[in-house]
Amino acid sequence: MAIKEPERIWWKPYTWDEKFWVAVALLWMLTTFTFMPVYHFIGKQNPPFETYRVRNPEQFTALVDAMVEKYKVGEEEGIPVVHPEPGSDVFLQASMWQWYPILQLEKGKTYRIHVYSLDIVHGMSILPINMNFMVLPDYDYVLTLTPTTSGEYHIVCNEYCGLGHHMMVGKLYVK
Amino acid sequence: MEFRTCSFTGLKIHKPAEDLIKWNVITAVLFLTLGGLMGLLIGITRWPSVHYLDPTYYYRYLTLHGFDALLVWIIFFEVALVHFTSAVLLNTRTVIPSAGWIAYSLMLIGAIFVNITTFAGKADVLFTSYVPLKASGVYYTGVIIFAVGALTAFGHFFANIIQAKRDGAYKHSLPLGSFGMAAASIIAVVTLAHGAVIMIPTLLWSIGLIKYLDPGTYRLIFWGLGHPSQQINVCAMVAAWYMVSAFVLGGKPVNEKLSRTAFVLYIFFINVASEHHLLVDPIFSNWHKIINTSYVMHLAVFASMVHAFAIPASMEVALREKGYTNGLFEWLKKAPWGNPAFSGTFLSIIGFGFLGGTTGVIAGTEQFNIIRHNTFFITGHFHGTVVVGTTLAFMAFSYLLMPYIFKRELIMPRLASVQPYLYFIGVSMVSIGMMAAGALGVPRRHWDITFSGAPFSFTFDPSVDMFLSIMGLGTLLAVFAGVIYVVVIIGSALFGRRVAP
Amino acid sequence: MADKYDDEEHRNKIEAPGTLALSLIFLVVFMVLWFLHFKWLVEVWWVE
Ligand code: HEM
Ligand SMILES: [Cu+2]
Ligand SMILES: [Cu+2]
Numbered sequence: 212m213a214i215k216e217p218e219r220i221w222w223k224p225y226t227w228d229e230k231f232w233v234a235v236a237l238l239w240m241l242t243t244f245t246f247m248p249v250y251h252f253i254g255k256q257n258p259p260f261e262t263y264r265v266r267n268p269e270q271f272t273a274l275v276d277a278m279v280e281k282y283k284v285g286e287e288e289g290i291p292v293v294h295p296e297p298g299s300d301v302f303l304q305a306s307m308w309q310w311y312p313i314l315q316l317e318k319g320k321t322y323r324i325h326v327y328s329l330d331i332v333h334g335m336s337i338l339p340i341n342m343n344f345m346v347l348p349d350y351d352y353v354l355t356l357t358p359t360t361s362g363e364y365h366i367v368c369n370e371y372c373g374l375g376h377h378m379m380v381g382k383l384y385v386k
Numbered sequence: 387m388e389f390r391t392c393s394f395t396g397l398k399i400h401k402p403a404e405d406l407i408k409w410n411v412i413t414a415v416l417f418l419t420l421g422g423l424m425g426l427l428i429g430i431t432r433w434p435s436v437h438y439l440d441p442t443y444y445y446r447y448l449t450l451h452g453f454d455a456l457l458v459w460i461i462f463f464e465v466a467l468v469h470f471t472s473a474v475l476l477n478t479r480t481v482i483p484s485a486g487w488i489a490y491s492l493m494l495i496g497a498i499f500v501n502i503t504t505f506a507g508k509a510d511v512l513f514t515s516y517v518p519l520k521a522s523g524v525y526y527t528g529v530i531i532f533a534v535g536a537l538t539a540f541g542h543f544f545a546n547i548i549q550a551k552r553d554g555a556y557k558h559s560l561p562l563g564s565f566g567m568a569a570a571s572i573i574a575v576v577t578l579a580h581g582a583v584i585m586i587p588t589l590l591w592s593i594g595l596i597k598y599l600d601p602g603t604y605r606l607i608f609w610g611l612g613h614p615s616q617q618i619n620v621c622a623m624v625a626a627w628y629m630v631s632a633f634v635l636g637g638k639p640v641n642e643k644l645s646r647t648a649f650v651l652y653i654f655f656i657n658v659a660s661e662h663h664l665l666v667d668p669i670f671s672n673w674h675k676i677i678n679t680s681y682v683m684h685l686a687v688f689a690s691m692v693h694a695f696a697i698p699a700s701m702e703v704a705l706r707e708k709g710y711t712n713g714l715f716e717w718l719k720k721a722p723w724g725n726p727a728f729s730g731t732f733l734s735i736i737g738f739g740f741l742g743g744t745t746g747v748i749a750g751t752e753q754f755n756i757i758r759h760n761t762f763f764i765t766g767h768f769h770g771t772v773v774v775g776t777t778l779a780f781m782a783f784s785y786l787l788m789p790y791i792f793k794r795e796l797i798m799p800r801l802a803s804v805q806p807y808l809y810f811i812g813v814s815m816v817s818i819g820m821m822a823a824g825a826l827g828v829p830r831r832h833w834d835i836t837f838s839g840a841p842f843s844f845t846f847d848p849s850v851d852m853f854l855s856i857m858g859l860g861t862l863l864a865v866f867a868g869v870i871y872v873v874v875i876i877g878s879a880l881f882g883r884r885v886a887p
Numbered sequence: 888m889a890d891k892y893d894d895e896e897h898r899n900k901i902e903a904p905g906t907l908a909l910s911l912i913f914l915v916v917f918m919v920l921w922f923l924h925f926k927w928l929v930e931v932w933w934v935e
Binding site for chain 2: 232250341351352369378
């Protein structure tokens with residue numbers, strides 16, 4: 212009994228239903244467990260990424276500015292829209308409370324998207340496809356993504372980043 | 387006359403243990419009241435058609451809700467369980483009661499520090515306080531004082547059982563309830579050590595003595611504290627389940643060996659699983675994440691599945707022995723559904739498994755996490771574990787503590803007997819509403835999903851409105867049931883009819 | 888009491904059939920939710 216010291220016979224054999232349940236539960240857990248590494252190969256649904264330390268935020272900002280200058284094709288709400296070369300390195304910078312700039316990507320092309328935060332922790336939620344990544348200061352998070360669907364996407368911040376958190380919305384186009 | 391004999395259970399109860407349990411339970415319930423009030427306010431803010439609070443207050447109260455409900459209520463109650471299982475259940479004494487009171491005072495002072503600073507607007511950082519978001523130094527000081535108090539309190543468990551062994555209170559092994567709390571206390575010590583490692587530098591950083599804290603490392607160590615502390619809750623909750631089954635029905639685990647092994651699995655396999663909070667962070671490689679979360683986490687989940695079978699099985703066996711042997715489910719029909727300690731426990735088991743458990747394993751899977759991380763789905767998941775599961779289990783257990791420890795009958799027993807059902811339904815609606823909205827991308831910790839004032843606006847699937855309204859209605863029901871609980875417990879403690887000693 | 892478990896029959900007994908049924912229902916729900924997530928997952932952007 213859970214409230215008394217067990218009698219010495221508590222090492223009694225398992226009953227049939229216990230054995231059965233333990234086996235089934237263990238099997239299911241082993242399935243979910245093996246699934247992750249196996250799916251890494253057959254599903255390829257782990258986002259391929261690399262990470263670099265950023266010692267100097269200005270360096271990152273300089274890269275962003277260079278990209279904007281070179282590939283700018285328009286502007287929305289004061290935020291530049293850029294159409295970088297397909298297959299290239301592109302930059303997305305988070306800060307309180309803005310995603311900068313607006314990227315225009317091409318469907319089926321692979322990009323190395325560098326995301327980085329200038330100030331505090333933000334969350335990058337690409338909607339409506341609902342893919343979510345953390346964006347940290349001091350880390351250049353390089354996601355290798357291949358947009359497979361075209362359309363207009365929004366990037367919503369989903370980690371609390373101060374009072375203007377709910378206004379931190381950006382855009383992303385896939386053509 | 388330091389000991390009395392409980393007329394219900396025959397347990398010999400040490401007066402200082404009894405006092406410590408009483409004060410810890412009452413304090414826990416008061417902080418649950420505060421946390422629940424905050425839950426109401428933020429709940430109706432996230433209900434689109436009400437959208438009650440201003441953003442400043444929404445984030446401030448969200449910080450308090452997380453802290454008061456998740457940490458203060460639960461840990462105070464667990465400290466009560468520490469004394470219950472290491473002294474009362476063993477018919478022995480609490481050693482050095484003054485240490486218990488010191489722990490109690492530290493926790494109370496720490497909690498008050500945090501509450502005052504946050505109410506004063508000096509710590510709008512949410513309870514995770516991810517650096518470089520900065521709160522006032524008083525906030526971190528409060529957290530540290532609270533953690534030191536909690537560490538002392540869990541340490542008390544070991545002092546008590548060592549003394550009990552010397553006194554011959556048990557010979558070979560602890561009763562299962564105490565065994566579960568022993569697992570909880572071991573995890574607590576490890577966990578709170580992580581807390582010190584991260585919170586002390588953060589305090590120094592906030593007052594300017596340290597220049598830089600790495601945000602990635604902070605998140606790693608913070609979750610080294612945050613995730614295993616949920617495992618303390620799970621162990622304590624499961625221990626409470628077993629004890630209620632034994633007290634109410636005389637149920638005993640079909641096989642104690644199995645249940646004990648499952649507790650041991652918790653101790654070994656859960657701490658490292660804390661990385662499932664970092665699955666979409668830049669700091670670890672995919673392989674690291676896969677190995678860490680898959681292998682280790684799933685053995686701990688396996689342990690939960692074992693308990694989730696063993697406890698209802700113990701109830702079933704006990705009820706079958708009473709003669710309810712027809713068909714598969716006669717025992718279930720004839721169970722004491724009117725007893726809130728029983729119904730609360732049973733609903734807690736069901737809710738924890740179906741709502742919290744399944745969704746937790748899913749969200750913790752490397753690949754699936756990408757479509758769930760930081761969405762409202764996560765908030766829905768842990769209201770399934772920590773509210774329908776732990777909170778409801780503790781509520782149920784406290785209905786037993788009223789006669790056993792407070793020596794009072796419940797006031798309004800009718801109301802008390804429907805309370806677990808109302809709470810279960812309310813919080814399940816909250817949880818399911820959140821999860822459905824989150825699956826459609828609605829973010830957590832977000833004041834306005836119509837994005838007023840933002841340069842661009844995203845429009846969610848129209849069904850989101852309905853799911854958030856389900857959450858809103860659930861909020862009202864859950865808070866109503868919460869009020870019943872608080873009134874019954876505090877009312878009984880103060881004015882309940884005394885039971886014969 | 889003690890002798891009850893000594894006999895061999897105990898090993899092949901089902902002591903808690905109702906709980907076993909409930910647990911299996913749980914398992915099915917778990918699996919369904921799990922596999923549904925695959926369906927949702929195929930839409931992300933690095934899957935050919
Ligand atoms: C009356 C019952 C409750 C209601 C209506 C409720 C409602 C909510 C709501 C609406 C949120 C905000 C989610 C967001 O906007 O991101 C939330 C967050 C949270 N709740 Fe509750 N809750 C209740 C009880 C509890 C209890 C008893 C606990 C702990 C044992 C708890 C733990 C938490 C935690 C840890 C968070 C996350 C805070 C954060 O994201 O910083 N809740 N709850
Ligand atoms: Cu942000
Ligand atoms: Cu934000």
